[in-house]
Amino acid sequence: MLKQIRIAFISPIFDMGGIQRTFLSIAEGLREKGYEFHMINTFMDSFQQRFRQCGKCVYIHENLRLLEYLRENKIDIVQTNGFARGNYIAYTAGVPRIVERLSGMNSAFRFEKTPVDCIISSTNKVFEKAVQGYPHKYIKLIQNGIDLNAFSPETDRHGTRTELGLNENDIAIGYCGRIAPEKCIDKLINVCAKIIETNKNVKLLLLGTPYNGYTDLLQDLITRLQIEKHVLFIPPTEHPADVMRTFDIGVIASGKHTTAQGEIKVTKEGLSNAVMEKMAFALPIVATDSGELSSLVQDGYNGFIVDTEDMDSFYDRLMRLINDNQLRREMGRNGRKIIEEKFSLQSMIDKYDTLYRYVASDEFRQKYPNARQGMRNHYLGTRYEHHGGSKPKNVLIFRSGSKPLTDRVMKFAQNHFERTGISMLCHEKSLPGITGYTSLKNTFVYDRSDTFDLAKMNGMVEQINQVNWDSLIFMFNDFMAKDENQNVVDIIEAIHAKEKILYTNGDLTFLWPQKQAMHFS
Numbered sequence: 001m002l003k004q005i006r007i008a009f010i011s012p013i014f015d016m017g018g019i020q021r022t023f024l025s026i027a028e029g030l031r032e033k034g035y036e037f038h039m040i041n042t043f044m045d046s047f048q049q050r051f052r053q054c055g056k057c058v059y060i061h062e063n064l065r066l067l068e069y070l071r072e073n074k075i076d077i078v079q080t081n082g083f084a085r086g087n088y089i090a091y092t093a094g095v096p097r098i099v100e101r102l103s104g105m106n107s108a109f110r111f112e113k114t115p116v117d118c119i120i121s122s123t124n125k126v127f128e129k130a131v132q133g134y135p136h137k138y139i140k141l142i143q144n145g146i147d148l149n150a151f152s153p154e155t156d157r158h159g160t161r162t163e164l165g166l167n168e169n170d171i172a173i174g175y176c177g178r179i180a181p182e183k184c185i186d187k188l189i190n191v192c193a194k195i196i197e198t199n200k201n202v203k204l205l206l207l208g209t210p211y212n213g214y215t216d217l218l219q220d221l222i223t224r225l226q227i228e229k230h231v232l233f234i235p236p237t238e239h240p241a242d243v244m245r246t247f248d249i250g251v252i253a254s255g256k257h258t259t260a261q262g263e264i265k266v267t268k269e270g271l272s273n274a275v276m277e278k279m280a281f282a283l284p285i286v287a288t289d290s291g292e293l294s295s296l297v298q299d300g301y302n303g304f305i306v307d308t309e310d311m312d313s314f315y316d317r318l319m320r321l322i323n324d325n326q327l328r329r330e331m332g333r334n335g336r337k338i339i340e341e342k343f344s345l346q347s348m349i350d351k352y353d354t355l356y357r358y359v360a361s362d363e364f365r366q367k368y369p370n371a372r373q374g375m376r377n378h379y380l381g382t383r384y385e386h387h388g389g390s391k392p393k394n395v396l397i398f399r400s401g402s403k404p405l406t407d408r409v410m411k412f413a414q415n416h417f418e419r420t421g422i423s424m425l426c427h428e429k430s431l432p433g434i435t436g437y438t439s440l441k442n443t444f445v446y447d448r449s450d451t452f453d454l455a456k457m458n459g460m461v462e463q464i465n466q467v468n469w470d471s472l473i474f475m476f477n478d479f480m481a482k483d484e485n486q487n488v489v490d491i492i493e494a495i496h497a498k499e500k501i502l503y504t505n506g507d508l509t510f511l512w513p514q515k516q517a518m519h520f521s
Contacts (some may be wrong), residue, residue: 063506
């Protein structure tokens with residue numbers, strides 16, 4: 001009998017997105033094969049009911065509680081998708097294997113993979129880069145799979161079209177995914193407005209989770225263009241196939257967009273689940289040449305690919321499909337054939353089954369003993385543990401975090417060190433917040449710039465270093481240090497102490513590596 005394997009999917013979202021649909025397909029396909037699944041949402045207590053039917057669904061926001069949950073439930077494998085905090089907490093909890101599934105090039109390598117044992121790629125380009133960058137880890141290519149029965153062109157769609165208010169002669173242009181700026185929905189709306197000028201039977205269906213604020217901007221745009229009767233926003237559903245089968249043409253327009261902060265960015269899609277699902281429904285696709293979409297949409301065969309900024313061509317290709325029912329049918333059949341031949345759901349599930357059992361085996365441990373080698377000198381590599389005995393007498397707290405976090409650090413220090421030997425280094429603007437710490441032996445106040453600047457505080461560092469410090473304690477508001485912490489790191493490295501302790505949000509403490517400075521990218 002096969003050993004039961006406990007797997008935890010950790011993610012900030014468990015809705016209808018492509019990443020979550022992959023998690024769901026894996027859990028549904030393997031729940032009866034000796035696996036115990038835990039779905040951990042770190043953002044909100046929200047799960048599709050289908051997830052709840054596959055295993056235990058829990059909302060855990062606090063770092064320490066998440067660590068304890070992984071330990072209490074003896075999780076064998078944690079799997080994430082571009083979620084570095086989940087990887088590091090799993091490492092800190094002592095989870096035997098950490099697996100990260102990468103999406104497209106847009107986000108695949110945004111965060112380091114130091115504690116990860118196994119990297120799964122769903123695209124060829126990401127796989128090739130992962131192999132080059134992480135030769136000491138197990139890299140596996142597992143492309144997404146589509147349920148050909150659920151996404152079948154043979155299923156009846158008329159009832160759902162009627163429910164959505166579509167007439168028999170309406171042509172539904174369908175998008176499925178996040179209603180977010182990086183998906184360039186505003187460009188889709190402008191293109192459809194131009195089409196509607198000459199074809200009043202065209203409807204744009206937008207199925208997905210709305211992005212805060214962006215949907216309001218889209219509604220304003222729709223009102224200005226006077227196409228309110230032609231655009232339908234459809235909320236997320238646990239069964240997106242029910243809506244997608246009403247589409248006549250599938251679209252995706254990802255590319256250059258402007259963020260809420262005014263930054264211009266370019267989205268690079270991976271192998272989009274939503275596009276593959278539309279192809280399985282035998283729908284022709286019009287897509288921008290974003291990331292690896294051209295690996296799915298073969299121009300002129302099962303749809304059209306246009307440059308990410310060429311909305312005139314996007315309009316032209318859509319018009320060709322709207323006006324040629326036979327072309328729609330032919331391209332749709334070709335798309336369905338691609339899914340049948342290359343993207344089987346059962347094949348994907350079988351590959352994950354094989355992978356999980358391999359990474360949980362002794363053979364894997366022997367073949368990849370150095371998968372986490374970078375953690376030896378990582379700032380989250382060693383938990384700090386006070387072993388009792390005599391308490392260190394000279395302790396310097398570097399106030400580099402919020403007031404609530406500083407309060408917790410003070411309690412930590414008073415519990416583990418001599419109360420009469422605790423001093424603090426802080427910025428002048430934080431001085432009012434520490435006046436209540438009456439037990440402080442000494443206070444070092446910095447005031448030469450708005451933020452900590454080592455170049456301007458050498459004199460103070462020299463003064464601090466005249467004391468033989470047993471411990472230096474500093475704090476990061478975030479569990480994962482951000483770029484803005486580098487100025488703090490510079491000071492940490494400049495101060496001499498027998499041990500340096502990082503205290504992070506979540507009340508987790510780590511022994512800071514002394515051999516080399518830690519730089520963040």
